[in-house]
Amino acid sequence: MACAQEDRLMTAAIDFGTTYSGYCFSFRHDFENDPLKVSANTWTAGTAGLVSLKTPTTVLLDSNQELVAFGYEAEDRYAELAEDEEHAEYYYFRRFKMTLFQSSSRLTRDTMLKDMAGGKQVKAIKVFAHAIRYLKDHMLNTLEQRGAGIKAKDINWVLTVPAIWEDPAKQFMREAAEEAGISRNQLMIALEPEAASLFCKYLPIEKLQGSEGGIGAFKPGSRYLVLDAGGGTVDITVHEVQFNGTLKELDKASGGAWGGTRVDESFKEMLEEIVGGGMLEEFALSHTADYIDLFRDFETKKRNVKDDSPGKITLRIPITLQELYEERGEGEIKKKIRQTKYKDDLTWVGDRLRIDKPRFVELFSAACDGMVDHVKKLLKSPKVRGTNNILMVGGFSESPLLQKRIREEFPSCRVIIPQEAGLAVLKGAVIFGHQPATIAARISKYTYGISTNTKFDRSKHPMSKLKMVEGKEKCKDVFDKHVSIGQLLEIDDVQSEKSYWPLYSNQTQVSLPVYTSTIEDPSFVDEPECSYLGKLTVDIPKHGSDKEVSSSFIFGGTELKVQAVVKSTGETTSANFDFLEGEP
CATH class of the missing domain: 2.60.34.10 (Substrate Binding Domain Of DNAk; Chain A, domain 1)
Incomplete structure (x- = not known):
């Protein structure tokens, strides 16, 4: 397999995430000169102007279950349809990757996904295939516009999956990719924390925050724990650097559902306690564009909040939520807040919700507690004794709050964070596609x-x-x-x-x-x-x-x-x- 792949001109990786997805690629000749010369696409959210190197994992299908839009475009298009009350025949899916991890029933080719609008069902493998096909075609179109002269047969594709996923979920993703038009012999599966580990292995020391003093984090014999905190899952594995430069896994991959979406769930739970779950659900259906903007604003604040930021976090709350609340005879939201446990922490002024910083930080507790407890238990295992480096990667690892919590909880460990923590998996997957044998042994x-x-x-x-x-x-x-x-x-x-x-x-x-x-x-x-x-x-x-x-x-x-x-x-x-x- 490796020989056939080395003959191809390019390696491209698709990171299919719970919250965000994207792709990267590099040419074989560029990789040989500089493994870190990897190109990524830039995406923009139309209404909020949010610029990102990934786009939301959101799929909009028409009544025939054909793709209408993906990513930010799917969110905006669905919001328009909902505002005009023309969305009933469409299928809208977001954050559906966790179905493969959390499903209580056995995963099969007939596993169904419920859409977020009316609960209509579509085969999960079809939705996943639509998303992968969109990202594949988007990259091919980008290359064509650049005049790269690359054909589909010239590309090795790498698809990332969490290391904690079971074999059926890996096969499911492979078959979805094949349905999306990627040939079986051109496709590799990369485990997300391993890919991130490879990326950091090649990074110069100045781009690894926490590697002070010129001491390499990846010298032969060194051990480090990879904490891959993404949107849905947190993937944890422990590697030891071998004397030939390859990596050996020291304990089996582990983790849980402690990703960034757990913070979103805590925020949603807080809003539901104030206005009621039914009211928030009605708001999402009747004022979809405003609902999406509310959570995009929260996403921006979530990414940037620091423990030493100003005393209050301000979120813009669409006025339509207050209007809907009053229409239902509930009165004013600011008065309702005074009747809840949040009365001393939240203030509602006009279209602004001001949250005291300690209360906002508390939204991170469930996610942070889950991963901290797990890492503490793992580091006590005899198999990983001597591991004193923690490598933080994944989009959620860019959170200053999470970084601070990990440093406080593990003072004897050196916490290393690459400059592009959110892209470490994606760029590392490209490197893995060029050199799959770098991970020499697994548990x-x-x-x-x-x-x-x-x-x-x-x-x-x-x-x-x-x-x-x-x-x-x-x-x-x-x-x-x-x-x-x-x-x-x-x-x-x-x-x-x-x-x-x-x-x-x-x-x-x-x-x-x-x-x-x-x-x-x-x-x-x-x-x-x-x-x-x-x-x-x-x-x-x-x-x-x-x-x-x-x-x-x-x-x-x-x-x-x-x-x-x-x-x-x-x-x-x-x-x-x-x-x-x-x-x-």
């Missing part, structure tokens, strides 16, 4: 194995597992382990070749259920620590009596792969994973 998050049938042993197998197959006693549901939780896996490491036979003599294909476990040595796949992951399908010989097929899982990369060989002939046979099917 397995689970024990992986196959559900299989073995010869029944009455001395050790429970009778409940007895199964008769063509007159023979078999033990069903056996967990046939391929790799253990916590195991260090080198890139493209072929693990534990295992042989499998068809259960019935006339089979030409065998479907093997794949399971994961949170313990090291499970016996059966129906133990409480085990979860169904998907299926492995292997073609087997149509002719001959020896139908033994050996399969090997290939770990260490960002995605799980498999290879299978017919034992009697030594020929490679077709084998593939499917993690997006329902339960067996």
Whole structure:
């Protein structure tokens, strides 16, 4: 795979974020001279004039579920439609990436997304594909306008995903990208904190805030924790620099839903306590443009507030909210504030809401507390002993409040923040596309194995597992382990070749259920620590009596792969994973 990619002229990365998305690219010859020469696009919000290197992950579809607009344009266009009461037939989606992380049901190709307007449903993979296709086409159009002379076949594409995502979510993103027109052999999946780590590895020391005294943060043998705080998720991994310059993961990736949107949720909860949840929802539907502007203004204040900023934070509140509140016979909002727990912290004057700084800072508490508690627990692990560097990346890491909190909570650690923390993942993903082998080893998050049938042993197998197959006693549901939780896996490491036979003599294909476990040595796949992951399908010989097929899982990369060989002939046979099917 690496050789084929090196032959292409350009590498482009798409960072599909919870709140914001964007793309970057670099030419192969530029990378060889300067790995940091990476181009990014600039986006502008029409109404607020907010300039950003990313655009909101917002999708607007028409009644035929075709793309109308994406990003800032989608927000503004939907607001116009809503103001004119012409939005009913449209589908509006924003911040939908977290569906792949927080969904209570199993992720499949048929997983549905509810739109934010009327709760109408569209297949999730279709919405994701629309977003990826838009970013891909936008970049290709940008290159064409520059006269770069680059064709689609000349590009390696890299798509970023959180490291804490499971295998089905990674496969889902890959298939969405393929539906968006990106060829399978031109696509790589990059893990977000790893990409950011690579970016910082190449940065000159003066662009790493916290690396004072000329001491390199990335010398061989040094260990550092990557805190990738994005919009939705916080991804945490720990790396050790090897003597050949590659990076080794010391503990399995972890994290949670403590990103910047958690602060937005706290702000929304505060408004709901004042005007009521139903009122705020009605305001969002009837005055959509004003609702969007309100949260864009909050976003600006959220990004820039410091602990030593002036005593109050002022937000512009659309007058239409007050008018709607009065129309519903609720009176004045400023009087309602005096009846709440915020009476000493909030004042409403005209179209301005003034929030005392301590109360505004409190909006960050839930997000900050979650990640601080997790990092404290992680740093106590023997696996990461000696880690005294924290590398903060991701858009939320640009928050001065979060930076201050991390420094206060971890005084013995050197906290390092790159100048472009919000672009570290995106630019690092481009570097990863050029040099995927830089991450040399990763830790397995689970024990992986196959559900299989073995010869029944009455001395050790429970009778409940007895199964008769063509007159023979078999033990069903056996967990046939391929790799253990916590195991260090080198890139493209072929693990534990295992042989499998068809259960019935006339089979030409065998479907093997794949399971994961949170313990090291499970016996059966129906133990409480085990979860169904998907299926492995292997073609087997149509002719001959020896139908033994050996399969090997290939770990260490960002995605799980498999290879299978017919034992009697030594020929490679077709084998593939499917993690997006329902339960067996």
